[in-house]
Amino acid sequence: MNRIALVAGLVAGSLVLAAPAFARDVDITANGHTFAFSPNVVTLKKGVPTTLHFKATPGAPHGLAVPGIGLANTVITSAGTTVTVTPKKAGTFPANCTIVCGAGHDHMAMKFVVK
Numbered sequence: 001m002n003r004i005a006l007v008a009g010l011v012a013g014s015l016v017l018a019a020p021a022f023a024r025d026v027d028i029t030a031n032g033h034t035f036a037f038s039p040n041v042v043t044l045k046k047g048v049p050t051t052l053h054f055k056a057t058p059g060a061p062h063g064l065a066v067p068g069i070g071l072a073n074t075v076i077t078s079a080g081t082t083v084t085v086t087p088k089k090a091g092t093f094p095a096n097c098t099i100v101c102g103a104g105h106d107h108m109a110m111k112f113v114v115k
């Protein structure tokens with residue numbers, strides 16, 4: 001292997017190592033206009049702390065409580081709130097908005113998948 005190929009290989013290897021398989025910071029938007037969470041599926045890794053940055057579109061607050069991932073009842077407003085969770089068990093944990101926020105409230109759902 002010549003020197004350039006070796007350097008290119010090292011750089012490529014570094015890039016692979018720098019990209020985590022699971023994000024440890026996730027932005028989640030609660031959209032009160034479409035009554036949806038975005039993203040509506042968030043993958044976490046068992047035993048790995050992940051910081052969830054919640055923010056709502058201006059308007060009514062929303063809420064989430066997902067005991068299965070260690071998320072206590074959390075009020076989500078346009079000011080934003082940040083919670084770090086460390087899931088202890090693998091599985092799929094559905095979550096519905098916990099605060100009646102408008103006409104589409106009953107459809108406002110997402111899920112966390114812990115691997």
Ligand SMILES: [Cu+2]
Nearest residue numbers: 097099101105
């Ligand atoms: Cu709601």
